[in-house]
Amino acid sequence: MSTKHTQAAERFIRNTQQAQWHNETLWMVREKRDRLSQSLPEWEELRELASQIKRHTLSHLDEYLVRFVEQAEANGVVVHWAKDAQEHNEIVHALLTEHKAKKLVKSKSMLTEECHLNAYLIERGIDVVESDLGERILQLKNQLPSHIVLPAIHLKRQEVGKLFEEKLHTEKDNSDPTYLTHAARLHLRNEFLTADAAMTGANFGVAETGDVVVCTNEGNADMGTSFPKLHIVSMGIEKLVPNYQALSVFTRLLARSATGQPSTTYTSHYRTPRKGCEMHIVLVDNGRSTSLGNEEHNQTLKCIRCGACMNTCPVYRRSGGYSYTYFIPGPIGINLGMLRSPGQYFDNVSACSLCYSCNNVCPAKVDLADQIYRWRQQLDALGKADPTKKVMSFGLKFLFARPKLYNMALKFAPIINHLPRFLLYNGLNGWGKGREMPSFAKKSFTQIFLNHDFIKIHGINKIKKS
């Protein structure tokens, strides 16, 4: 009984020190989030409001999209519609070709990860430069993000030092964070100055004004979009909020939930192209409208990608982002993966103890754990249920549906206590890997009750047989 997640998680915690460090580092982020959220008396109201705004917007998405596009076009922005990742990548590539752009600087965008844009462009000769520090580190290391907000959280500074030594020619064995950040800054500064085009993601799109709002801590989106003549925004259609009042709810929630900051250092609003420049928005569906029609799971679309569910998830913290088979890990990744392709990403559904902590931290009140529970119910129909669990479940049902048999089993269960150890503790017994089995009581509660032991011992005469 094991999934790809089970196996990858087991490998991850074999390096005990690294795993504990990962766990505690992310827990610190969770604690920062707690402190910040508890400093706002209206926090829970904000979460409820955010949830309702998203519900409203998603259930009127057609209207808001039309409004957003009309506004953006009136602002001089060119809007493109992409039904899937392929179309998105083609549109972006065509724009770059049209502008004879050879170098593209990007700020962080999970949507472009989803579309595998970088690989697509690099294959076609474009020099793609990630400008978020974490993303840049990973790009130099040829790795993918292991967290959606803290993409390189699995790396220690010593590893970054080594990487920079090799790629950016920094001093040998110097892994001082300030020194390394400064080196990255100089390196990126040159990339910003020489880029032909800039790309950003979008945290929010404001329907009333056509604005695109991008939140960063490093100002890299602003640096990237300040020099080149072309700015392309890659944006999922679920990113819309109706207006600025609605936006203000999310800007209060986002950074507090994500990193425990009152706000991101930069909250940049892009409305019109700079003089003599072009701004394009690529609105991407890539399965979102299908998800919207999925009544059991469409609440997932409320997600604002803050990563709080990862930081609190006891399984994510202990197994790392790479233990999941979908590019977004943690509770939200389990759900998004299943929405994308259940047959492909079902391995992640085991990575949840149903502790419900994710539900409580989510700023948009996505019922992440409930949805994971519901996905589990669908595994059997997809032919992906674990055969052992299926047999166990059937066996339990058989037993529990027969009270007489159940009572008989209760009576004879203690025999198991006396089985030889090799029968109880072997490769088949997942429980026994790190734990002793519970021992069955000599007399079950039912037997004690039937024997009227209460009367004999305590003089209580309230026993009634039914």
Next chain:
Amino acid sequence: MKVGLFIPCYVNAVYPEVGVATYKLLCSLGIDTDYPLAQTCCGQPMANAGFERDTLSLARHFEALFAQYDYVVAPSASCVAFVKENYPRILKPSAHLCQTSGKIYDICEFLHDIIKVNKLPGKFPHKVSVHNSCHGVRELHLSSASELNIPRFSKLKNLLSLVEGIEVFEPQKVDECCGFGGMFSIEEPAMSVCMGQDKLRNHIATGAEYITGADSSCLMHLQGIVKREKLPIQFIHIVQILSAGL
């Protein structure tokens, strides 16, 4: 007031003393308590593993069995939460309006909210660390969840404070999951055991002699690790402390 006692399957088989303590405590408070014998399991083990459909017949049986009682009381927060949260939906296909959901209580919740117990006869002169179980905290609201910005409370600590001589502690990461999670514990044993070990470290660091809580399932998992690793801490269900001296 007539109470139907529900003793979950694993409590019945492994921790009958928890059932006995619950029964004695209810009787000592003068509550008319009945134990319907044809009960088995609420169905949570199968449902959490992805086989909720296997639980419809159990839910129907459960409903019928406890139909005559004003309250259903059980010494297991997780099982109670399962019935409360899921039975209405599970029973939908049988066109039956679920009654149990609205009248099932964990024993602590029942004592605290319905009976409003304000004194207990027993003494327990020991240090205990309270195990805030996920379903107890986040589904039954036995205490305030650490993630939420709501006034802090703990029904478990309130009840324990009525017991003479007890010293009550709570671990760091006060309501982080211990890693049991039903079939999660055998499907993801590495994660489950690691979470358990971390939880135990935090409990042991309080200096407590006992870990106590409203969910024997978490305690069973933690006890399995303690036995394997021979760690210096004991386990007791909260109702055994509350019924001390009876």
